[in-house]
Each structure stands twice: as C-alpha cells, then as structure tokens.
Amino acid sequence: xxxxxxxxxxxxxxxxxxxxxxxxxxxxxxxxxxxxxxxxxxxxxxxxxxxxxxxxxxxxxxxxxxxxxxxxxxxxxxxxxxxxxxxxxxxxxxxxxxxxxxxxxxxxxxxxxxxxxxxxxxxxxxxxxxxxxxxxxxxxxxxxxxxxxxxxxxxxxxxxxxxxxxxxxxxxxxxxxxxxxxxxxxxxxxxxxxxxxxxxxxxxxxxxxxxxxxxxxxxxxxxxxxxxxxxxxxxxxxxxxxxxxxxxxxxxxxxxxxxxxxxxxxxxxxxxxxxxxxxxxx
Ligand code: GLN
Numbered sequence: 001x002x003x004x005x006x007x008x009x010x011x012x013x014x015x016x017x018x019x020x021x022x023x024x025x026x027x028x029x030x031x032x033x034x035x036x037x038x039x040x041x042x043x044x045x046x047x048x049x050x051x052x053x054x055x056x057x058x059x060x061x062x063x064x065x066x067x068x069x070x071x072x073x074x075x076x077x078x079x080x081x082x083x084x085x086x087x088x089x090x091x092x093x094x095x096x097x098x099x100x101x102x103x104x105x106x107x108x109x110x111x112x113x114x115x116x117x118x119x120x121x122x123x124x125x126x127x128x129x130x131x132x133x134x135x136x137x138x139x140x141x142x143x144x145x146x147x148x149x150x151x152x153x154x155x156x157x158x159x160x161x162x163x164x165x166x167x168x169x170x171x172x173x174x175x176x177x178x179x180x181x182x183x184x185x186x187x188x189x190x191x192x193x194x195x196x197x198x199x200x201x202x203x204x205x206x207x208x209x210x211x212x213x214x215x216x217x218x219x220x221x222x223x224x225x226x227x228x229x230x231x232x233x234x235x236x237x238x239x240x241x242x243x244x245x246x247x248x249x250x251x252x253x254x255x256x257x258x259x260x261x262x263x264x265x266x267x268x269x270x271x272x273x274x275x276x277x278x279x280x281x282x
Contacts, residue, residue: 002050002055003046003047003049003050004035004046004050005046007031007050007058008024008027008042011026011027011030011031012024014066015062015065019068020065020068029075030061030065033074033075034054034061035050061074068201069202069206070093072093073088073206078094081099081133083129084159085124085129085159086152086156087152089206089207089208090208091148091211092124092187092207092208092212093124093207094124096269096270097242097273097275098126098242099270100267100268100269100270101241101242102134103267104278105131105185105240105278106131106135108240109135109183109238112182113137114139115139115182116138116139116180116182116183117131117135117139117182117183117185118141118142118184118185119131119141119142119143119186120142120143120185120188121171121188121189121211122142122143122144122149122153123211124149124152125157125164125166127142128141128142128153129160131185132157132162132163132164133160136162139165140164141164141167142164142165143167143169143172144166145168145170146208147168149208149211153166154166171221171224171228172225172228172231172232175232177231180232180233181232182233182234183237183240184225184229184232184233184237184238184240185239185240186225187241188242189210189221190214190219190221190222190242190243190247191213192216192217192218193214193218194216195218196209196212196213199212219247222243222247225239226255226260229260229281230259230281233260233281235281239278240277241277243274245273248274248275251277252264255279259282261279261280261281261282262280262282264277264278264279264280
C-alpha cells in the first residue's frame with residue numbers, strides 16, 4: 001500500500017535521478033500539493049494511505065517534474081515577501097534575492113509620505129505587490145510589455161488585496177513627460193543571450209525569454225533604463241535596479257557615468273552577493 005512516507009521516499013529518488021536540484025524538498029511539496037495538506041501533516045501522519053486518485057495525480061505531477069517543468073508551475077504558486085503569488089509560464093518565477101530589491105526601495109522611501117513608485121517589467125507583480133503591501137498609502141504603478149504577464153500580475157494584486165495600477169508598455173514609455181515618481185524599481189532581464197542555453201532546463205525551457213534575455217552582453221535593458229529613468233524621477237528620487245551576480249560593478253559604473261544620477265549605493269542579497277544598485281537623481 002502506498003503511504004505518505006513511502007511515496008515521499010520514492011518521489012525523492014525519482015526526482016534525484018532526473019537531476020532535480022532539491023529532490024526531497026520538491027517531493028514534499030508535490031505530495032503536499034496533491035494531498036492538499038500542510039507540511040507538518042506529512043510527518044504527523046506518515047502512515048496515511050493515498051487514495052487511488054491521489055496516487056494517480058502524484059504520479060502525473062512527478063512525471064512532469066522529472067521532465068524539469070518547474071515545481072511552481074505544477075503547484076501554480078510560490079511565495080515572495082511572505083505573500084502568496086500565482087505563477088505560470090508567462091512570468092518569471094519570483095526569486096528570493098529580489099526581496100533585497102524591495103528592501104532597498106523601502107529603506108530609501110522610509111521618510112517620504114505617500115511615495116509614488118513604478119515597477120518596470122513587473123512580471124508576476126511580486127515587487128509592486130510587496131511594495132504596495134508595505135506602503136498602502138502610496139501610489140504603486142507597474143508596467144509590462146507582455147499582456148499575459150499583466151494578467152498574472154492582476155490576479156496577484158487581487159489575491160493580495162493591494163492597490164497597484166497596471167499599465168501595458170515598454171519600460172517607462174506609457175508615461176507622459178510630466179509624470180514623475182519618487183522611485184523607479186526594476187528587476188530587468190539580465191542574462192547574456194548566449195548564456196541562456198546553458199541555464200538549467202527549468203529556466204531555459206519554461207520561463208519566458210522576454211524575462212531572461214538581457215541582449216548580447218546582458219546589460220541592454222539596464223542601459224535603456226538608465227538612459228530614460230531620470231526624466232521620470234523627481235530630483236532626489238531613486239532608481240533601484242537588480243543585477244546579475246557578475247554585473248554590479250558595471251551597472252554602478254553606468255549609473256556614475258550618467259549625468260542624471262549621483263550617490264550610488266549597493267545592497268547585498270541574503271547570500272552576501274551584491275545584487276542591487278540604487279542611484280539618486282540629481
Ligand atoms: N519583476 C519580476 C520579478 O522580479 C519579473 C522580472 C523579470 O521578468 N525580469 O520577478
């Protein structure tokens with residue numbers, strides 16, 4: 001008979017053979033998802049038998065995960081900033097390191113009442129929703145080029161009961177010349193185009209290219225943002241950008257080299273990698 005403890009063990013072995021990075025974590029999540037049970041229940045009731053329908057669903061999910069479909073696409077959701085987010089293959093799956101970007105923006109805006117913030121390339125909406133959750137009295141706007149991504153972002157805005165205005169368009173283009181913000185924040189695509197083929201299959205085959213592709217050198221969207229952001233920031237406002245682990249030096253240099261910005265600050269992520277550059281508009 002299939003019991004929780006047996007399927008956990010067996011699922012983890014299969015995932016490991018398929019080259020999945022954290023097989024036991026993913027096995028737990030898939031079993032939880034199929035049973036609709038909190039994690040603790042798996043360990044409190046290790047001998048609980050699975051019904052035939054649960055077994056069938058678990059096998060199906062496991063087969064898909066072994067073909068390297070991301071776990072979050074199978075469960076349909078993930079967590080960011082301790083909030084729940086729907087995800088699908090139209091958006092980048094929120095990464096924990098992006099929480100440092102949210103933290104950096106909140107720190108800069110601490111003393112600014114009713115801050116006006118725009119999140120460029122919002123994807124799932126994770127950054128905009130988290131900022132709106134922390135600063136509900138502010139104005140949070142989010143843009144994305146992809147209508148499918150904006151649908152996911154809208155679902156996440158509703159799910160988290162926050163106010164975010166969603167706008168379709170490229171970078172900051174949707175806004176007229178008179179629109180100025182206290183902060184512009186973005187986690188732009190920053191993988192070198194050639195490097196995309198070497199990424200793990202979950203990312204390479206299942207996350208949107210639009211969310212990954214940073215052009216020939218990986219900096220093309222950072223470059224475009226640095227060039228246009230100044231016009232839409234009030235003097236003293238902030239541009240906060242996430243960067244790849246190897247990009248901080250070059251992005252800081254880009255910001256220092258721009259006439260629009262001064263005082264560039266770097267922030268580390270939880271693993272100690274410098275992940276975020278924040279520049280102040282002159
Ligand atoms: N803003 C979203 C995130 O940080 C999407 C970023 C992207 O698609 N590059 O997860």
